[in-house]
Amino acid sequence: xxxxxxxxxxxxxxxxxQDMLKVLKHRGPDGSGVFxxxxxxxxxxxxxxxxxxxxxxxxxxxxxxxxxxxNGELYNYIELRAYLISQGLIFRTDSDTEVLIQAYAYWxxxxxxxxxxxxxxxxxxxxxxxxxxxxxxxxIKPLLYANNSKVFAFASEIQALKPLDSIKWDINLxxxxxxxxxxxxxxxxxxxxxxxxxxxxxxxxxxxSGEIQEQTCYWQLEFKPDYNKxxxxxxxxxxxxxxxxxxxxxxxxxxxxxxxxxxxxxSLVVGYMSQxxxxxxxxxxxxxxxxxxxxLNYAKEVANFWxxxxxxxxxxxxxLGILPELVKHYGEPFGDSSAIxxxxxxxxxxxHVTMALSGDAGDELFAGYSSYTDRWTRHLSAVxxxxxxxxxxxxxxxxxxxxxxxxxxxxxxxxxxxxxQFYAKNARTNLWKxxxxxxxxxxxxxHEQKWNLSRSYxxxxxxxxxxxxxxxPNDILAKVDIASxxxxxxxxxxxxDLRVVELASQIPETFNIxxxxxxxxxxxxxxxxxxxxxGKNFAFREKMGxxxxxxxxxxxxxxxxxxxxxxxxxxxxxxxxxFDKNELKKVANGSNSGHQWLLVFLQEWMxxxx
Numbered sequence: 273x274x275x276x277x278x279x280x281x282x283x284x285x286x287x288x289x290q291d292m293l294k295v296l297k298h299r300g301p302d303g304s305g306v307f308x309x310x311x312x313x314x315x316x317x318x319x320x321x322x323x324x325x326x327x328x329x330x331x332x333x334x335x336x337x338x339x340x341x342x343n344g345e346l347y348n349y350i351e352l353r354a355y356l357i358s359q360g361l362i363f364r365t366d367s368d369t370e371v372l373i374q375a376y377a378y379w380x381x382x383x384x385x386x387x388x389x390x391x392x393x394x395x396x397x398x399x400x401x402x403x404x405x406x407x408x409x410x411x412i413k414p415l416l417y418a419n420n421s422k423v424f425a426f427a428s429e430i431q432a433l434k435p436l437d438s439i440k441w442d443i444n445l446x447x448x449x450x451x452x453x454x455x456x457x458x459x460x461x462x463x464x465x466x467x468x469x470x471x472x473x474x475x476x477x478x479x480x481s482g483e484i485q486e487q488t489c490y491w492q493l494e495f496k497p498d499y500n501k502x503x504x505x506x507x508x509x510x511x512x513x514x515x516x517x518x519x520x521x522x523x524x525x526x527x528x529x530x531x532x533x534x535x536x537x538x539s540l541v542v543g544y545m546s547q548x549x550x551x552x553x554x555x556x557x558x559x560x561x562x563x564x565x566x567x568l569n570y571a572k573e574v575a576n577f578w579x580x581x582x583x584x585x586x587x588x589x590x591x592l593g594i595l596p597e598l599v600k601h602y603g604e605p606f607g608d609s610s611a612i613x614x615x616x617x618x619x620x621x622x623x624h625v626t627m628a629l630s631g632d633a634g635d636e637l638f639a640g641y642s643s644y645t646d647r648w649t650r651h652l653s654a655v656x657x658x659x660x661x662x663x664x665x666x667x668x669x670x671x672x673x674x675x676x677x678x679x680x681x682x683x684x685x686x687x688x689x690x691x692x693q694f695y696a697k698n699a700r701t702n703l704w705k706x707x708x709x710x711x712x713x714x715x716x717x718x719h720e721q722k723w724n725l726s727r728s729y730x731x732x733x734x735x736x737x738x739x740x741x742x743x744x745p746n747d748i749l750a751k752v753d754i755a756s757x758x759x760x761x762x763x764x765x766x767x768x769d770l771r772v773v774e775l776a777s778q779i780p781e782t783f784n785i786x787x788x789x790x791x792x793x794x795x796x797x798x799x800x801x802x803x804x805x806x807g808k809n810f811a812f813r814e815k816m817g818x819x820x821x822x823x824x825x826x827x828x829x830x831x832x833x834x835x836x837x838x839x840x841x842x843x844x845x846x847x848x849x850x851f852d853k854n855e856l857k858k859v860a861n862g863s864n865s866g867h868q869w870l871l872v873f874l875q876e877w878m879x880x881x882x
Contacts, residue, residue: 274329275299275757276341276415277432278314278394278403279425280482289313291435296428298601299343299757305330307339309396310480312403316341330396331369333377334362337399340373343428344391344413345764347520352386376404384475384490388520388770392470394426402485403478409491410633410768411459411472411745414753418467424482429754430467430603440466441881446711448605448850450718452695452703452870455607456747458718463604463877472745493740493773495733497780506783507797509775517769518544521629528627529554531617531763532580533818534570536640536795536811537631540802541766545629546578556621556628557584558613565821570810577806583624587616589825592835592872599876601758607694607870608747609820614755622759632752633768636736636744637776639784639794640815643691644735654680683731685723688738689716694866703855718742732781823865836860836868839875846878847871 275296279285286308293304293315300317307314307330316329330341346352349368352375357363361374368389375383376395381404390412395404405426407415417426422438433439442465447457459469470476473491478484501509518541522528530542532555545553555575559568568584575582591612598611621628635641655667670678690696695703700712719742726737749765756763766772785794793812803811826832840847840860847856859867 274343275317275428276343277427280312281423285313289315292432293317295432301760314341314394333373338373339396342369342393346389348388401480406475407470409473412749415470424478446714449711449715451605452700453693455694458742458746495729495777498778503783513772513775515544517766517772519548521764521766524627526626529625531628531630532557532571534567536798537634539574541629541631553580554624555580555582558617559586560821562821562824567816585620587613591825595876601754605874605877607873608751609822609869610818611751611755612820618756618759618761622761627762629764632765636740638798644732645785645792645794685720703851822869826865839872845875847875
């Protein structure tokens with residue numbers, strides 16, 4: 273796990289690449305290196321996980337034609353290495369980095385189709401005189417780039433591009449409105465007009481003059497339900513695939529453990545780790561003084577059942593205290609307050625290990641969010657959910673006779689939008705000053721395009737697909753990457769393995785979503801798997817998200833409440849240049865802590881980036 277950077281420029285790139293790597297040192301404190309080529313250079317700050325001694329980068333292939341800087345892990349690198357050796361390629365190290373670059377030497381740009389893992393990398397191809405950059409299938413690892421007539425540059429984090437004077441740092445106002453809507457800025461956008469995120473499952477080719485020659489999507493999630501298997505068969509196959517994925521994610525030459533929230537997904541991962549490993553798993557949990565936001569008791573139950581070496585900590589009300597550091601590392605407005613406990617969880621884990629497994633992506637893959645189930649079905653299913661079973665059965669017949677009186681409902685983009693937005697459009701319209709309202713028209717373009725491309729799926733799967741393409745990479749995975757790398761900790765996500773994902777996409781939704789005790793609930797298969805060990809009461813309890821109690825912190829602490837007001841209302845705070853002062857007062861004096869946190873984070877970002 274590392275921080276990577278590179279650039280093509282007519283200026284002194286050796287000095288600039290060193291300045292970029294200094295900014296990324298927290299991502300890779302174990303060493304750094306640079307490879308220069310003509311008017312370009314690539315570099316890396318390394319966190320050594322596999323082949324600690326032999327995996328230094330940038331690294332070349334056996335012919336020295338190709339050089340790589342790489343952030344990530346390949347979980348099938350042992351199989352790929354064996355195959356490439358059988359084809360005559362020569363290896364000098366045991367690292368997965370060399371497997372990746374030798375795979376490029378053998379397959380060219382199609383190498384990405386053979387990888388299982390998380391990755392963001394750049395290969396310098398000295399024969400074609402071009403860069404080949406790629407990001408993993410799901411967007412676990414970040415890759416940002418800047419491109420103008422003077423420079424092409426890339427890095428793992430936005431602030432690593434700041435040493436480059438040739439980049440214009442103009443703010444993208446549409447991105448700010450997207451942030452207010454979704455609490456993150458969706459790829460390919462960033463807060464800056466000249467900086468972009470390479471989307472998940474994409475690669476790009478850039479020639480040595482710095483001109484982008486191609487940007488291509490190499491993989492796409494598709495839901496293809498297989499109705500030929502029974503529930504028992506699906507459970508057996510899921511257990512096999514997830515356990516194999518967990519095993520492949522345990523390959524490391526450093527101490528490792530697992531995040532344990534006490535929820536279904538992380539508990540499942542810890543269970544498989546305990547079955548595979550001979551020594552007790554080191555598990556890490558974070559809780560809050562407010563028990564309504566804490567699952568520590570469930571985490572302890574899992575730790576006791578599997579006999580883990582368990583560590584836990586309580587997060588105190590300090591959202592505003594940690595805010596400047598969070599803003600510095602996220603590099604752009606990021607409003608998911610669960611970044612706070614994720615940071616402290618990573619800090620706790622780093623005291624004992626260098627790598628940890630997490631349970632991220634279980635909700636997106638197996639329909640764990642209420643937006644897929646109770647709310648979505650009750651309000652947006654074709655047949656009104658409030659009807660009794662007899663009337664529901666009769667409804668389609670009545671629809672065929674009197675369609676205007678008994679219409680089958682069809683969810684549209686606006687229906688989905690109201691479940692996931694933080695600032696509704698009317699609230700944002702009121703907030704912006706009149707001269708800036710124009711950017712509202714482009715806010716939803718990225719999400720609406722993805723909505724339209726998924727029209728062939730059911731309501732449930734359409735919502736899953738949208739989250740998988742937007743919320744998961746831009747919020748959940750971005751949050752974990754930055755919060756963990758702030759602490760020089762690698763986090764791996766075994767549920768977000770290519771084989772597991774493609775298996776999950778074949779499961780008919782009726783196996784994942786059922787009506788339990790009068791309420792629609794998701795993640796049924798995973799709950800039945802974990803119930804075998806921890807019981808039904810543990811598995812089928814009400815879901816609790818991993819969120820910080822921001823509303824309670826702001827309301828209960830006079831100092832916090834006062835600081836929120838000062839940040840939102842002080843003259844010259846940056847917000848007053850964009851937003852209506854009366855609307856800012858309403859937010860500051862109101863009780864919507866979500867709106868307050870979004871604006872507080874934005875204000876701190878504006879303060880740091882004047």
